[in-house]
Each structure stands twice: as structure tokens, then as C-alpha cells.
Amino acid sequence: MIWRGLRNSGGEKGIMEKEIDPGILDDLKEVGRFYLLHQRFKEAIESLKKADESSDVPDPEIYYLLGMAYESIRNYEEARNYYEKALQYDKDFALAKERLEKIVGK
Amino acid sequence: MKDVVVIGLGAFGSTVALELAKRGCNVLVIDRDEEQVEAFSQYVVNAVTADATDPRALKEAGVENFKIAVVSVGEDIASSILITMNLKELGVDYVVTKATTELQGRILRKIGADKVIFPERDIALRTAESIANPSIFDYIELSPSYGIIEIVAPPQVIGKTLRESQIRSKYGLNLIAIKREVPIIDEGGKTVLSEEIIVSPAGDEKLIEGDVLVLIGKYDDLERFKKLRR
Numbered sequence: 001m002i003w004r005g006l007r008n009s010g011g012e013k014g015i016m017e018k019e020i021d022p023g024i025l026d027d028l029k030e031v032g033r034f035y036l037l038h039q040r041f042k043e044a045i046e047s048l049k050k051a052d053e054s055s056d057v058p059d060p061e062i063y064y065l066l067g068m069a070y071e072s073i074r075n076y077e078e079a080r081n082y083y084e085k086a087l088q089y090d091k092d093f094a095l096a097k098e099r100l101e102k103i104v105g106k
Numbered sequence: 107m108k109d110v111v112v113i114g115l116g117a118f119g120s121t122v123a124l125e126l127a128k129r130g131c132n133v134l135v136i137d138r139d140e141e142q143v144e145a146f147s148q149y150v151v152n153a154v155t156a157d158a159t160d161p162r163a164l165k166e167a168g169v170e171n172f173k174i175a176v177v178s179v180g181e182d183i184a185s186s187i188l189i190t191m192n193l194k195e196l197g198v199d200y201v202v203t204k205a206t207t208e209l210q211g212r213i214l215r216k217i218g219a220d221k222v223i224f225p226e227r228d229i230a231l232r233t234a235e236s237i238a239n240p241s242i243f244d245y246i247e248l249s250p251s252y253g254i255i256e257i258v259a260p261p262q263v264i265g266k267t268l269r270e271s272q273i274r275s276k277y278g279l280n281l282i283a284i285k286r287e288v289p290i291i292d293e294g295g296k297t298v299l300s301e302e303i304i305v306s307p308a309g310d311e312k313l314i315e316g317d318v319l320v321l322i323g324k325y326d327d328l329e330r331f332k333k334l335r336r
Contacts, residue, residue, distance in 0.1 A: 037290070072288075072316045074316045074318070
């Protein structure tokens with residue numbers, strides 16, 4: 001988990017809230033994309049999974065990128081799972097749809 | 107442009123005819139079923155309803171002018187034999203006939219078929235191969251001793267150059283091409299996958315995870331290489 005800092009909340013001393021910096025989440029996703037584009041698929045998967053874990057709201061693009069990383073290493077089962085997940089949160093995600101159609105039967 | 111006569115418009119024959127027409131061949135199709143022929147006439151140059159086991163009907167259809175014929179009349183081996191014989195007697199140079207069993211194949215060869223194909227057996231072989239070994243994408247028999255396989259690069263060669271991988275020196279195989287999914291940024295700024303095919307890769311080409319290797323070699327050598335992944 002990423003912590004930006006600790007602060008007191010609601011005047012109640014001692015209770016601390018964690019707060020995640022959305023900028024850092026973007027960074028993790030971009031690091032994942034960077035690795036993906038450099039064909040370092042294991043590192044890409046690692047970063048993208050971290051980005052997903054750290055995010056409160058599911059990000060379809062992270063799943064799409066994960067799908068491509070798995071497809072590149074010919075793990076079609078995982079690729080399919082992630083493309084489907086991307087579409088679950090964004091049913092109009094054309095690129096994910098396209099990939100999913102391409103890997104039918106693989 | 108090649109002139110080809112296709113006899114029998116089942117699933118196999120009609121696909122062959124359509125694909126030949128798409129590739130610019132002059133195709134004549136012959137089938138007994140009038141409706142089938144009718145439906146097909148819009149896709150190929152000539153479609154004729156006739157009983158191809160009758161040599162006169164074949165002559166009337168103008169088969170003599172064709173150098174190549176594909177015979178695909180389903181399970182009916184007697185018809186396949188008659189049609190193949192008729193075609194050879196009418197002077198068709200190259201007759202390809204579909205068979206389902208090895209025995210049918212032997213008979214067809216004896217009576218003059220230039221090539222006998224076994225689509226069901228061939229697809230069954232590939233299906234079995236890809237289920238038994240999911241890393242094998244495709245498998246083509248070239249001759250009784252040589253074949254081509256498409257296989258996901260085994261862990262032992264990943265990260266190595268082609269030379270270091272010893273695919274040729276140790277396994278006696280030749281790498282025809284590498285298929286690779288390459289993530290790129292497209293013109294619209296989107297991250298997408300693009301399939302790259304590296305034909306005749308150089309010795310210093312580095313193999314990466316997910317590469318599909320297209321290898322040609324003797325079956326024994328291909329078998330040895332296939333075992334690497336397990």
C-alpha cells in the first residue's frame with residue numbers, strides 16, 4: 001500500500017487515515033505500459049497488478065494492458081480473463097473487444 | 107490465371123471453389139444439386155448442374171479444357187472413383203481427390219488421382235497435437251520424414267540469441283520465422299498489439315518470452331525439441 005502521509009482526522013487524536021495519491025497510481029500504470037512497450041512482460045504484469053491493487057475504482061485500461069501482456073506471452077487464458085474484465089467495466093471498450101475476438105479459439 | 111474445375115459443393119468443395127475464385131482462378135463448379143449450383147453461380151465464372159459420374163455430362167460441361175480438377179463428393183467412394191477416372195480419361199492433367207480413409211486413398215491413387223487429400227485426418231492430427239501440447243500452434247507434414255511446427259519458444263531458449271539457443275547445432279532444426287506480438291503505440295496514441303513476423307532471423311536475434319518459432323526439420327528432431335517445454 002502506498003501512503004502519502006498521515007494526518008489527523010475529525011479532531012479525534014490518534015486516528016489516522018491513509019490517503020493514496022492518485023498520481024502514484026497513474027505512475028504505476030505508466031510504468032506497466034513502459035515495460036509492456038519494451039517487451040518486458042513479467043515486469044509489466046507486476047506493475048499493472050500493483051496499479052490494480054492500489055486502485056479503489058477498477059480501471060478498464062489496466063485490465064486491457066494486462067490482457068495484452070498476457071497475450072504477448074501466449075497465455076491466452078489470462079489474456080481472455082483480463083479483456084473480459086476490461087469489458088465488464090467498460091462495455092464499449094472497442095480495443096479490448098477487438099483483442100478478445102482475435103484470440104477466439106486460441 | 108489457372109482454370110480449375112471443382113466437383114462436389116459440400117463444405118469442403120465450396121470453400122475450395124470460393125477461395126480459388128477469390129485468388130483470381132477461373133473456376134467451374136459441378137454438382138448434382140441444382141439449388142446448390144444456383145446459389146453458387148454468382149461467385150464463380152461457371153456453375154453447372156450435372157452428374158459427374160457420367161463422362162458425357164463432364165464432356166458437355168467442358169471439363170476437357172481444364173488442366174486441374176478437385177473432386178470432393180463426400181463419403182461416396184464409388185462416385186469419387188468414377189469421377190476421378192472420367193477426369194483422367196478426359197485428359198485433365200492434375201486431379202486432386204478427397205478421401206476419408208487410407209484404403210480409399212490407395213484405390214484413388216491406383217486409378218490415377220495425382221493427389222489424394224485427407225482433410226479430416228489432417229485436421230484431426232493437428233487438433234490432437236494442439237490439445238496434447240498447447241504450446242504447439244500448428245503442425246504440417248511435408249514428407250514422411252520432414253515437417254514444420256509452430257511452437258511457443260521453450261524457457262530454455264528465452265533470453266538467448268538464436269545462435270546461443272543452439273536450435274540448429276544441437277537440435278538440427280532450421281528456424282524459418284519468428285512470430286511475435288509487439289505492443290506499440292498506434293497513430294491515435296493508443297497502446298495496441300501488432301504481430302511482427304521475422305523471416306529468416308539472423309543469428310544475433312534475441313528470443314523473447316511468447317515468441318512463436320516456426321521450425322522445419324526431421325520429425326525425430328522436432329520431437330526432441332517439443333519435449334523441451336514439458
